[in-house]
Amino acid sequence: MSRVLSSASLILTGGLLGASLLSGCPATVGDTCDLAVARRVAYSADGQPAYEGQALLITSCGGSSYCHTQSPTSSMVPRYGAPADLVFDPLIIDGAADEADAQARLLRAVSVTHRHRDAVYASVVSGVMPPRGRPPVPDLREAAAAYRTYAGASDAEGTALPGIQTTEGEEILRNWLACGSPVVERTTEPSTVLPCTSNADCEVTRACDTDLGECRPVGDIVARRETELVPTWSSIHANVIRPSCATVGCHIGASAYNMLDLSDREDAYVALTTRQATMDCGSRDYVSGGDPAMSVLIDKLQVMPSCGSRMPPSGLSADTVAVITEWVMLGAMND
Numbered sequence: 001m002s003r004v005l006s007s008a009s010l011i012l013t014g015g016l017l018g019a020s021l022l023s024g025c026p027a028t029v030g031d032t033c034d035l036a037v038a039r040r041v042a043y044s045a046d047g048q049p050a051y052e053g054q055a056l057l058i059t060s061c062g063g064s065s066y067c068h069t070q071s072p073t074s075s076m077v078p079r080y081g082a083p084a085d086l087v088f089d090p091l092i093i094d095g096a097a098d099e100a101d102a103q104a105r106l107l108r109a110v111s112v113t114h115r116h117r118d119a120v121y122a123s124v125v126s127g128v129m130p131p132r133g134r135p136p137v138p139d140l141r142e143a144a145a146a147y148r149t150y151a152g153a154s155d156a157e158g159t160a161l162p163g164i165q166t167t168e169g170e171e172i173l174r175n176w177l178a179c180g181s182p183v184v185e186r187t188t189e190p191s192t193v194l195p196c197t198s199n200a201d202c203e204v205t206r207a208c209d210t211d212l213g214e215c216r217p218v219g220d221i222v223a224r225r226e227t228e229l230v231p232t233w234s235s236i237h238a239n240v241i242r243p244s245c246a247t248v249g250c251h252i253g254a255s256a257y258n259m260l261d262l263s264d265r266e267d268a269y270v271a272l273t274t275r276q277a278t279m280d281c282g283s284r285d286y287v288s289g290g291d292p293a294m295s296v297l298i299d300k301l302q303v304m305p306s307c308g309s310r311m312p313p314s315g316l317s318a319d320t321v322a323v324i325t326e327w328v329m330l331g332a333m334n335d
Helices: 052-060 099-115 117-126 140-144 167-178 233-245 265-274 296-300 318-329
Strands: 041-044 049-051 147-149 184-186
Touching (some): 041 052, 049 052, 049 184, 052 147, 052 167, 099 117, 117 167, 233 265, 296 318
Antiparallel strands (some): 041 049, 041 147
């Protein structure tokens, strides 16, 4: 039996912003909620699902790399001034080494988002946040377009998700917030389901479905969308590198992490096949044609890489990693 539940029923209440984001009478989320719209699914180029409002927060507020992320930050990847406790980056938990920890992280993101829903919405409508035209946000429309919606199985192209700073994007955000910020938690059934007889038995969610005798999840289960990825550089860059790596706060523009800008297909190929990673990764080549084991790129795609953290932080499907590995094994040619 599917264990699907709106995250709205698990939201923790209490707490207010320490200071008002806006003066006067800011816009509010209100009570009007269309839950079916709030649960419309958008997919990343890798086929990873998220509800549209959830995807807008991922692409415009966190992305596990900047501003409101809950991931560890450093001087190399700063949080750009966002308060340390104002974090709401609702990435799904697929591929997490510790599912309970990842589930708790997602629940915190949903809880904080709901608690500050009016302030989040007002800051977007007013143009205060995300900061337009300032690093690390060069083009939020492009960031949001990394996710697309599809009308059905016959729709191969899909429709790009509108940017958060558009009229349509603002309404997607408002409705999603008004509906309790439902999230996609994972793409497959959990390998282990925790039994329970009371809420106290559920360490993370504190919510027991007594009818099923199981702990309720934070969000919903939505399958990945199959993508047509082939082991060529053009396919890999268009379907994986550009939308999943060359994103705001990661590998794009002048502020690209480790000065590795992967936004342009040709420049990205040259950089990956001619440069070495940092000393932390043993100064190995990013891509060593014919030798996936010695390629830092392949290492960083693993759930637990030998150096640094997993990239992208939200993870890629095993099938996607297999295709990229095959490309490297075949010589990492540029087509």
